[in-house]
Structures are given as C-alpha cells and as structure tokens.
Amino acid sequence: MMMMKGEQWSNLGSTMAAIMFAYAMFRQYFPPQLQDYIFRYGKKLSNFMYPYVHVTFDEFIGERMKKSEAFSAIQNYLSDKSSSNAKRLKADVVKDSQSLVLSMDYNEEITDEFNGVKLWWSANRTTPKTQQFSFYPGADEKRFYTLKFHKRDRQVITGIYLSHVLKQGKAIAADNRQRKLYSNGGGQGWLGHRSSSTWTHVAFEHPATFDTLAMDEKKKREIKKDLVKFSNGKAYYAKIGKAWKRGYLLYGPPGTGKSTMVAAMANFLNYDVYDLELTTVKNNVELRRLLIETSNKSIIVIEDIDCSLDLTGQREEKKKKKKDDKNEEGDPISAMSKNEERKESEVTLSGLLNFIDGIWSACGGERIIVFTTNHVEKLDPALIRRGRMDKHIEMSYCRFEAFKVLAKNYLDIDSHPLFGEIGNLLEETDMTPADVAENLMLKSDDDDDEEEEVETCLKNLIEALKTAKEEASKKAEEDARLKAEKEQKEKEAAEKEQSVKEDVTQDAVSAKEVKDNGVIH
Numbered sequence: 333m334m335m336m337k338g339e340q341w342s343n344l345g346s347t348m349a350a351i352m353f354a355y356a357m358f359r360q361y362f363p364p365q366l367q368d369y370i371f372r373y374g375k376k377l378s379n380f381m382y383p384y385v386h387v388t389f390d391e392f393i394g395e396r397m398k399k400s401e402a403f404s405a406i407q408n409y410l411s412d413k414s415s416s417n418a419k420r421l422k423a424d425v426v427k428d429s430q431s432l433v434l435s436m437d438y439n440e441e442i443t444d445e446f447n448g449v450k451l452w453w454s455a456n457r458t459t460p461k462t463q464q465f466s467f468y469p470g471a472d473e474k475r476f477y478t479l480k481f482h483k484r485d486r487q488v489i490t491g492i493y494l495s496h497v498l499k500q501g502k503a504i505a506a507d508n509r510q511r512k513l514y515s516n517g518g519g520q521g522w523l524g525h526r527s528s529s530t531w532t533h534v535a536f537e538h539p540a541t542f543d544t545l546a547m548d549e550k551k552k553r554e555i556k557k558d559l560v561k562f563s564n565g566k567a568y569y570a571k572i573g574k575a576w577k578r579g580y581l582l583y584g585p586p587g588t589g590k591s592t593m594v595a596a597m598a599n600f601l602n603y604d605v606y607d608l609e610l611t612t613v614k615n616n617v618e619l620r621r622l623l624i625e626t627s628n629k630s631i632i633v634i635e636d637i638d639c640s641l642d643l644t645g646q647r648e649e650k651k652k653k654k655k656d657d658k659n660e661e662g663d664p665i666s667a668m669s670k671n672e673e674r675k676e677s678e679v680t681l682s683g684l685l686n687f688i689d690g691i692w693s694a695c696g697g698e699r700i701i702v703f704t705t706n707h708v709e710k711l712d713p714a715l716i717r718r719g720r721m722d723k724h725i726e727m728s729y730c731r732f733e734a735f736k737v738l739a740k741n742y743l744d745i746d747s748h749p750l751f752g753e754i755g756n757l758l759e760e761t762d763m764t765p766a767d768v769a770e771n772l773m774l775k776s777d778d779d780d781d782e783e784e785e786v787e788t789c790l791k792n793l794i795e796a797l798k799t800a801k802e803e804a805s806k807k808a809e810e811d812a813r814l815k816a817e818k819e820q821k822e823k824e825a826a827e828k829e830q831s832v833k834e835d836v837t838q839d840a841v842s843a844k845e846v847k848d849n850g851v852i853h
C-alpha cells in the first residue's frame with residue numbers, strides 16, 4: 333500500500349474540514365423543503381449513474397411468514413458454489429445430523445457467471461434494533477440473499493438465470509435429502525395407539541446398488557434404462573394419458589436378490605421406499621388411505637405377494653361362492669351370514685387391483701409399485717398382466733456372470749485360476765447368490781494372508797457347489813425312482829381294475845347264459 337506523506341495528510345484533513353463546513357452551511361441556510369428536494373434528486377442522479385440492480389430474497393414471506401421456497405433453493409445453489417468460491421464459510425449440519433454442509437457467511441459476496449453474464453450474490457441478515465426477549469435464538473433476525481447484476485443483463489437474469497438457480501437448487505436438495513423407509517406394520521398412531529393404518533419411517537440406508545447387484549449385465553442395463561425412462565417420463569405419460577407409475581414384478585427363489593433389487597432401484601432413482609405389509613391392512617378402504625398418503629418419487633413394495641393375500645384361488649373361490657349363494661337363495665339367514673363373512677375378509681384382489689390402476693391411484697404421480705414373489709405361477713393372472721405389472725423380472729440362480737460381481741464385491745478380485753472350475757460348476761448347479769455370497773465372506777481382517785484367505789473362500793465355494801451338485805443329482809435320482817414307483821403302482825392298479833372289470837363282465841355273461849339256457853358249463 334502507498335504510504336502518505338505528512339503534507340498529503342494535511343491536505344486530506346483540510347478537504348474533510350471544507351466538506352463538513354459546506355454541509356453545516358447547507359443544513360443551516362437552506363430551508364428543509366429545499367434540502368429534501370435536493371436529496372431526492374441527488375438520489376435519482378446517483379441511481380442513474382449507478383448501473384446495478386439489486387434483488388432481495390427473504391427467508392420468510394407473506395403475512396403467515398411461510399418459508400420461501402426460493403430462499404431454500406438459492407441456499408442450496410449457493411452452498412455448492414460457495415464451498416469453492418467464498419472465503420468465509422459457515423457450517424450447517426444436515427441429513428439427520430450426519431454430514432456438514434458449508435455455506436457462505438453473512439456479508440460475504442460470491443461471484444457467479446451465467447451465459448457470459450457476471451453477477452454477485454451476498455448473504456445478509458438484519459437484527460431488529462429493539463431487543464426483544466425470545467425463546468428462540470435468532471427468531472427475530474431477518475435473513476435474506478441479495479443478487480446484484482448489471483441493469484443491461486436484466487433480461488437474462490429474470491428470464492432464465494433465476495429459473496436455472498431454482499431448478500438447480502431443488503435438484504441439489506433432492507440429492508442431499510435423507511431418504512426414508514416407510515412401513516405400515518404395527519406403527520404408533522398419533523394418540524399413541526398401536527395402529528397399522530399409518531406409516532412410520534426410519535432413514536433408508538440400504539447400501540445396495542446396481543453395481544453390487546449380482547445378475548446378468550445385459551438385464552441390469554435394461555432395467556436401469558427402463559427406470560431412467562420412467563423417471564424422465566412425466567411429459568410422455570401425460571401425452572399418452574396414463575398415470576405416471578410403473579409396476580415391476582420380481583420373481584424367483586428365496587435368496588436371489590429380489591429385496592436387494594428394490595433397494596438398488598431406490599438408491600438408483602433417489603426414491604423413498606414404502607414397504608407395505610398387506611396382512612396388517614384391515615380392508616380396502618384402509619389400503620386406499622395408506623396409498624393416498626404416499627409421496628411422489630417413491631417405490632411401494634409388497635413383498636411375497638403370494639403369502640400376503642389369498643389372491644390365488646380367490647377368483648375360483650368367488651365363483652364357487654356365487655354358486656353357493658344361488659343355491660341358498662331361498663335361505664336368507666344363511667345368505668346374510670355369508671355376506672358378513674365377506675365383509676370381514678381383509679383386502680381383496682379387486683381392492684388391490686384398484687390400488688394399482690384405480691382412478692385415485694393417479695393422485696400425485698411418479699410412483700413405482702413392486703411385487704415380489706417366490707411363486708409366480710400361484711398368482712392370479714389378473715394381478716400381473718402387462719399394464720398392471722409392466723415389467724416382469726426373473727431373479728435367478730447365480731451363474732458365472734453374477735458370480736464375478738460377487739467376487740469383485742466380496743473379495744475384490746476380477747479373476748483367479750479357480751474361476752474356470754467355479755464357472756463350470758455354476759452352470760451345472762443351481763445355487764442362489766445369497767448362498768454363493770455366504771461362501772465369499774472373508775473370515776478375518778488380517779491383510780497379510782488375504783490372498784490365502786481368498787483362495788480358501790473360493791475352495792470352500794467349490795466344495796459347497798460340489799456338495800450341492802451331488803445332492804441335486806441324488807434328489808433327481810430319488811425323484812426319478814419315486815416317479816417310476818408311482819407310475820408302476822398306477823399301472824398295477826389300472827391292470828387290477830381292468831381285470832376286475834373283465835371278471836365282472838364274465839360273471840354277468842355266465843349268469844345270463846344260466847338264466848337263458850338253464851345250463852351250467
């Protein structure tokens with residue numbers, strides 16, 4: 333910095349004194365009206381000379397002091413910029429007290445650029461001059477952001493920049509938000525009663541992703557593509573006049589990764605998960621209420637749908653009931669008791685179908701419905717027809733391709749001399765990814781003998797596969813033997829029946845001859 337000499341100091345002092353003297357004269361000799369007039373025009377003149385526009389965004393708006401969405405969006409947008417731009421930052425805790433977010437400190441200014449236009453943001457706060465007692469620290473403090481830009485850029489800023497900030501801010505909020513896992517079984521109602529008709533939630537922290545999911549790569553890519561298309565499909569669904577939702581049916585034996593797939597889907601799309609326990613839902617009305625309460629961007633999952641409801645034989649049962657009712661038309665008491673029984677019957681297939689494609693199911697939007705089952709063949713075809721369950725995904729036994737994903741996840745290896753043998757065995761043996769994964773868990777944390785441990789794991793897996801193969805072939809032999817035995821028994825029974833029939837016919841012929849001729853041969 334340049335140093336001022338003694339002479340310069342004395343010049344500055346006399347200039348200041350002259351200004352102060354002129355101001356005092358102005359206040360003393362000019363009438364107040366004239367002073368006002370001069371001030372007003374002075375301000376206008378300075379506004380004319382000052383080329384910047386300032387826009388303020390308050391934290392709370394309206395008479396009811398509602399938190400401004402724009403303020404929150406700007407806060408998120410700037411927190412991203414300020415952690416790399418601003419010199420003074422303040423740290424806030426977000427995400428359920430788990431991580432820190434840095435944002436610019438008060439009176440700090442950061443510069444942003446958009447389409448070649450430069451602009452400045454600052455965070456500000458004002459505290460009222462009169463100190464009032466408040467239970468909440470900072471409750472009467474007013475926080476706001478100020479945006480400054482050149483007046484020639486007004487069009488760009490108000491036209492596209494601000495909506496860009498809001499959009500970005502909301503997207504950052506969605507990324508930062510702690511996702512939730514909701515469940516309806518045995519929660520607490522708001523009066524403290526146990527209730528299954530309300531959702532309770534915990535933080536959703538399942539670590540599964542599509543990268544850790546062991547399944548055919550091609551199938552995985554196809555599912556991811558389908559999910560992306562769905563989540564970007566708002567306009568498309570509106571155009572074709574369909575509610576913005578999609579049904580997935582995941583089927584396969586236990587331990588093939590159906591539940592893991594749901595978690596991977598939720599993590600991939602950044603959606604909440606609603607785990608709907610149908611057996612605790614009293615009736616269709618309650619089911620409808622629960623579903624209306626679900627939020628957008630969510631996956632509603634009903635696990636083991638075949639066990640949740642008697643959906644399978646229901647249609648036949650209904651038909652049978654109708655028949656019974658017809659037979660009982662003349663018996664009103666019996667018909668009434670049948671009706672009562674039906675009322676008690678919990679959620680029905682038609683209730684569930686309404687949930688999937690009833691008019692009200694379109695409230696909101698952007699929802700994925702997932703059913704999982706071990707027995708797809710048991711489900712009523714109406715429940716899983718395309719259009720309701722749009723995509724049927726078979727989760728199958730672990731083959732080599734899926735094994736490679738597990739080996740990478742569990743043992744951190746891409747290849748190994750034992751892979752060839754494992755590959756062959758996996759093609760011949762049905763083992764679930766859950767069982768394969770169990771064999772790939774390292775038993776110790778010791779880094780020194782990790783290589784040895786990896787080999788032990790793989791060898792154990794080979795042993796397990798061989799045992800499974802032997803057991804499967806033994807079972808197949810046993811099944812074949814039982815089948816042959818059954819067939820033999822059936823054949824013998826049929827032969828016996830035939831010979832009895834022949835005997836009876838022969839006896840009848842003989843009796844007729846005796847009757848006709850009175851002769852005994």
Ligand SMILES: Nc1ncnc2c1ncn2[C@@H]1O[C@H](COP(=O)(O)OP(=O)(O)OP(=O)(O)O)[C@@H](O)[C@H]1O
Pocket residue numbers: 544545546547584585586587588589590591592593705706727764765766767769
């Ligand atoms: N495809 C897979 N990829 C990665 N891990 C898997 C896979 N399948 C199963 N696992 C592992 O096995 C465990 C059980 O899997 P999961 O619960 O997803 O099976 P499921 O198909 O839902 O079984 P169930 O029919 O019994 O509900 C998971 O914790 C996971 O670690």
Ligand SMILES: [Mg+2]
Pocket residue numbers: 590591592635704
């Ligand atoms: Mg499961």
